[in-house]
Amino acid sequence: MAKIFASDDLADLARGAAFLSTGGGGDPYIGRLIAQAAFAEFGPPTILDPEEVADDALICSVAGFGAPTVQIEKLICGDEVDLVFTKLQQYLGRKVDALIPAEIGGSNSMVPLMLAARQGLPVIDADGMGRAFPELQMNSLSVHGIRATPLVVADEHLNLAVVEAESDEVAEQMTRALAIQMGLRVFIGCFAMTGRQMKEAAIHGTLTLAHGIGRAIREGRARGAPVDSLVRYLRTTRTYAHAHVLFDGKIVDLERRISDGFSVGLCRMEALSGGNGLAEVAFQNENLVLRVDGEMRAIVPDLICIVDRETAEPIPTPDLKYGQRVKVIGVSAPPKMRTDAALACFGPAAFDLPEAFRPIEEIVAA
């Protein structure tokens, strides 16, 4: 992973993470810039394979929290990220040994890299979900019993709160209430865990994976077939191997609003000439379900990624626009994200979707 610190590689990583984060996870351009600036000032951090981390090491996450649409106006300074980290460390009363992204998002993969550079800490090549999800408790760490709390939340004015709650669901509600009051773009430090817990619960290798996705897109562009290159690359991976273009069309209608502290909405698409019917993607920060002519074609926790049909550029939900020509790619989530316990936490019912979960490979085969 040392190579990610060349400029191209950082762009690849941010772009790949934006793909994996299925519309949410923060803006990859802003993400890349903050990591790049921190690397230039402090030098790049070491990336550790999960297996390199000691069982008794203390690990935590830092991430942006709020609604992605707000991030475009409220950029990242760095001081607020330092603050959530140092306050969490102080509250824990013990030095943190390494950072891990909570989610592999366009900016949420970059925030830990930036902080690691600023604090001289390593980052683990793994994350809490192998994608992005809108709520705190929606991740493999919580599913494996690792607690998000004590959680530190801070805004750009360095106002902060430390949250301790009886469950990660309650912690989400308290942190969301604070985030709304604090302007809906805040940073959190959370998920203090041991190396042993991380190895069991985290999704491994996702920085490498995001980097590979971004490189496949870039190299595919040079050959004039980026979507094809991307799908082929995913099929070579062990855990994201079922990747399919599920729709090819243009955006004809878009509902997007801030509700209860999330960016929620619906993106409607029409097939390009010769293609099949009408499609819709519902989202809550991240894309939740793809329906084509009323029929479910992919659903959380499987990944539903909207990309530019010519360049394969992943399109975050705040950047979806009327008239865009897009392809919708469905990708199988890693097995750890599809267990019964995982589905109870972030399967369709957690988002009040009427459909039951069905793995994308089954739907495609049917």
Add this chain to the structure above:
Amino acid sequence: MAKIFASDDLADLARGAAFLSTGGGGDPYIGRLIAQAAFAEFGPPTILDPEEVADDALICSVAGFGAPTVQIEKLICGDEVDLVFTKLQQYLGRKVDALIPAEIGGSNSMVPLMLAARQGLPVIDADGMGRAFPELQMNSLSVHGIRATPLVVADEHLNLAVVEAESDEVAEQMTRALAIQMGLRVFIGCFAMTGRQMKEAAIHGTLTLAHGIGRAIREGRARGAPVDSLVRYLRTTRTYAHAHVLFDGKIVDLERRISDGFSVGLCRMEALSGGNGLAEVAFQNENLVLRVDGEMRAIVPDLICIVDRETAEPIPTPDLKYGQRVKVIGVSAPPKMRTDAALACFGPAAFDLPEAFRPIEEIVAA
């Protein structure tokens, strides 16, 4: 003050505090019961005169926070009050030497007494405002530069947050957002200060004062003239000497709703036969302004107290009812609560009232 721990005395104190808290400050019946139960189990706490406290002692407040209307459904357990105190002490990294009420409210004078009994700590005969106010920063402590933060907030499930903010106004907004999420009846530990700061900023002698008011009401009832007894007693005090019955009538209309985490509304009264016109009292947890026939007769920070016209029982805003026969008593606030700095913090403009502050003694003289 040792005498307040007889049963009558505790009832007097709660009733007097309910009078001083001008409609807010929590329910005096619930307040008295929790103090009484704690005294029975742990023994009563020592009451200290402010001057007895060492300059370098560490002092803090505990209080209920939210909307008084909710308190009737969500009672006080004690564990949540212990929790905010022990967490605050832990966060400060130093043992607290004494407690002080943040406000002299029907239950908010009792919560520190209960906690003091449970923790074996003394309580100071003083408070932060000599009345009650709805928002965190509205008190003489904040006006004198003592910070409410770090502030610990907890609910009955023992969910908690520690808030640190750039100002007490921002701390109020963050704590209010949390309180709304947590069910609008929470407890806070806050206003860590030294003995020296307390002596300068607090309103002294208000437990004694509340006790005296309650006793005057009780003794007045035995003589069949409780309102008269109350007003006469106030006139013997140094700092609450301007006390006047400003309206005598019955409640003919009542608007009361929960808005942005407060109980807000308007109480309209009609004079009893032979009396003067129509009156209205606007409130936000506490009573803010009395207008009679459209003319302002008393306004914050002076005290506007609605009492039962026969028994002089102070009526908290949640207990106001259509048809009640009431008297509205106006009382001058202590000089510390009327300075320019104090008026900037909790004068009429802080509540968006159109009128300027005018001391009650001037209005009555005019």
